[in-house]
Amino acid sequence: MEIYAERRARFLQQLGGAAAVIPAAPLVTHHADCEYPFRQDSDFWYLTGFDEPDAVALFLPHREDAPFVLFVHPKDPTAEVWHGVRCGTEGAVERFGAAVAHPLAELAERLPHYLEGAEGIAFRVGRHPAVEPLVLKAWAQQLDRAPRRGSAALGLVAPCPILHALRLRKGPEELERLREAARISAEAHELARQVTRPGLNERQVQAVIEQHFLEQGARGPAYGSIVAGGDNACVLHYTANNARLRDGDLLLIDAGCSLSDYYNGDITRTFPVNGRFSAEQRELYALVLAAQEAAVATVAPGVTAEAVHLAAVRVLVEGLIGLGLLSGSVDGVVEQVAYRHLYMHRTGHWLGLDVHDVGAYRLGEHPVELEPGMVLTVEPGLYVSDRLPVPEGQPAIEERWKGIGIRIEDDVAVSDRGHDVLTAAALKSLAAMER
The missing domain is CATH 3.90.230.10 (Creatinase/methionine aminopeptidase superfamily)
Structure with a gap:
């Protein structure tokens, strides 16, 4: 996992003061209730090496205590009987190097807190329909509070130019x-x-x-x-x-x-x-x-x-x-x-x-x-x-x-x-x- 840690360090450095939200791939329906074999999003994989669906990674250069945060499906014996073993929040920290990991269900609640204080938000719009509304809502809340607090993320930018130059x-x-x-x-x-x-x-x-x-x-x-x-x-x-x-x-x-x-x-x-x-x-x-x-x-x-x-x-x-x-x-x-x-x-x-x-x-x-x-x-x-x-x-x-x-x-x-x-x-x- 040292390789992924080195990649994250380069990515965080180039983000400057922006916080990045990088979602994993979801499962995709083939027909009825059958799904295609899972294939992880390449950007997410490049930075995490985590091979489970629906996870969301946060890269927070403004948070020295938690520069890399993962939201993942928690351990669930019933789900694992049907679909295989999950890493869970503990595994996300111990095996994949996250400073903090939370259950995926808590993303909507916790995302605004993690994005607070970032100078911008790096997120690829138009590709992650489950996550995009949460990012936009968190940013809108910052903008609504800006007249009182005097600060907010200045813009929404794509992480692709930075990340894809690294991958090239x-x-x-x-x-x-x-x-x-x-x-x-x-x-x-x-x-x-x-x-x-x-x-x-x-x-x-x-x-x-x-x-x-x-x-x-x-x-x-x-x-x-x-x-x-x-x-x-x-x-x-x-x-x-x-x-x-x-x-x-x-x-x-x-x-x-x-x-x-x-x-x-x-x-x-x-x-x-x-x-x-x-x-x-x-x-x-x-x-x-x-x-x-x-x-x-x-x-x-x-x-x-x-x-x-x-x-x-x-x-x-x-x-x-x-x-x-x-x-x-x-x-x-x-x-x-x-x-x-x-x-x-x-x-x-x-x-x-x-x-x-x-x-x-x-x-x-x-x-x-x-x-x-x-x-x-x-x-x-x-x-x-x-x-x-x-x-x-x-x-x-x-x-x-x-x-x-x-x-x-x-x-x-x-x-x-x-x-x-x-x-x-x-x-x-x-x-x-x-x-």
Whole structure:
């Protein structure tokens, strides 16, 4: 728990005189009286490591006696028979480092007292309907009393800029957990390629992947696994995973595990179902691989995520012009974004406690520069289909290219030396994709 205490200390310091109210996630109904498996709010987890629903954490830099307060469900033998052991208020103090802990039912009564004396209130509005009215009521009471007392919290601000800037830069312990998630995820991709053959259902390959996640101690998939054969790969967020794999098609798999402490892997690999590329598949795969390797090579301190994206785009555009799928100059096509019918997404995103992790990509007009400790995915692709219109002035797509969808994605940590590919154990060379 020392790691969480260190994070809280940094957060409290940056809050200045504001008090922060950070709620945990609630349980979410799946259907009738059945709920989805609980998934803790990432901001709450980052600061507390407490994995129960509905709790509320207060961070009070103006209270030296109680800078960290938790409101939690109390111990209740009857509830625990049905839903599992609770930590309770004593455990919140002894195990999770709260200076004080109270039953959740006392939040409405006690919150105004704890917020008294704060210069501001840091709370994310619009996301926590059970807690938000209590925060607003406590603040309103302060404002009502301000003419007599001469003080009140001056404003309601979002804690996100502070907290998400902290989360964007991973500590050594976080990098180790991301490395572990990458290891398990890479092993699953290797297993999936070994079992894939024509006639299998996409779901059977999904089962192999997710079984490995669970066998290795992960919570399960970090997101809905994408197992997309043939033209299904041209649907970016395809998750039906119920089609039969056909001889001659490619199989795109985008899957990663989530660990017990919520750190995630996120890998995409694409390979021929029958073990051999067709001529068109080979041309496009080699092009996406070259673009991905060029983008990965760009990752280094001081570089921007925008520069990583453009490195991939320029390689893709140059290659597509050479294949006759685009026409014009590289600079002209890039400037006009005339490739968007074939490559319509960005080349990566931050990775951490969330798969699409928090953190700004731009500060106003200025792209954020990469720093050691940041982790991002690098995932260019090509998706050749009739789903999007061909831009004016660009060539019609020949039938031989249609239905080919390819994406190659790695998880890359920025280091002092440049970068570290966490998912390198998942092979991606042309030779490795064939058998």
